[in-house]
Amino acid sequence: MDADSLIHIAKPEDSHDRLYPISMGRYGPLVALPRILDTYRRLGLKQSFFIPGWCLETYPDVAEAILKDGHEIGHHGYLHEDPIKTRGEQREWFERTLDAHLRICGQKPRGYRAPVYNITHEVVDLMIEHGIRYDSSMMADDIPYRLDTEGGSLYEMPVHWGTDDWPPFAHYDEIGYMMPVRGPSQGLAGFWEEFEAQYDAGGFFMLIIHPFLTGRLARWKQVEAWIAKTQETKDVWFATLDEIADHMDHLQKDGIWTPSVERLPYYDGPILGDTT
Structure with a gap:
């Protein structure tokens, strides 16, 4: 749940005056998130949310609602910043976000996902140093695996762009992303094909959604129907990433x-x- 952090990191000099992208981002926590949580509540699901530290501070009521329903909140940078900075800058951003988690959520996060998946060796070291047990930013396997370094190890819950809603649904000219937006059925069809392949292989499927994109009415209506149908499918386990690590x-x-x-x-x- 990135909310309007994207425009503030992309255009720091005048982001406060760019009302269209701010309003688009705010749709996520204020309109889409209650809709998404309602679906999960009715269907009895617990899921993992990755939220920048600034968004936790700006929308604390949303974080409280997520935690109240038993969902997990993971580390997702502070302002959706690109983690490729100097070692000192990476530590500053990373630990600033940990502080936000402690103040708003009352606990350290158990997992991490790099903004735009742009993880670095330094961030892996910081995760191990601070006791984070899993990452979800890399793409080296179809199923969860382990990352080993000289400093320790952690689990990797692999992502890939084929199950991320950004390619089919994002159109964000303020940050230079000008792509045609697909209709709900067309945009979501690829995800269901990805699920079927993983199901046939007895594997791991993780749909990555941004509330301000897939939380829109027509798109979420289809996602909810798919979840309900999939719950009737034999041998499918819906779980948080922390539960998968367990x-x-x-x-x-x-x-x-x-x-x-x-x-x-x-x-x-x-x-x-x-x-x-």
Whole structure:
């Protein structure tokens, strides 16, 4: 739930005067989120929300409603900033967000998703340092796996753009994203195909939605109908990512399953090296 953080990080000099993108972002927490929470409540679902720290501070009532219904809130940067900064800047943004979680949510987050999935080695190190147990920003497998570094390890709940609502539904000229918006049925059809493939493989499906996009009436009507139908499908488990991390712990403890492992860093430095 990024709300209007996107315009403030993209246009910091005059974002306060750009009313159209502010209003579009505010639709997420103020209109779409209550609709989404109502659906989850009626269908008995618990889900994971990733919210920038600034959004927690700006919309604390929304965070309270999410937690009251038993959902998880994960770390998503402070102002949806690009994490690729200096090591000191990354730490400042990361820990500022942790402070917001402690003040607004009363606890540290258990998971992290990088804004725009742009995770760095430094952020992985910060997660391990602060006891965050999983990330959800990388794309190296179809199912959850493990990241290992010299400093420790954490779980990875893999994402990919084929299950993210930004490509089919976002049209955001203020940040230079000018793409044709698809109709609800057309835009969502690809997600259902992704689910069917994962279901056939006994795998992992994670639909990534932004409330200000998919929380719009026509789109959410279709999502709700799909969720209700999928709940009737055999052997489908709806869970928070933290619950999935718990499940991974139990499977390994009982000797039932061992996750694949990605070791970081992938490379020690630039591949081209010094080209001067």
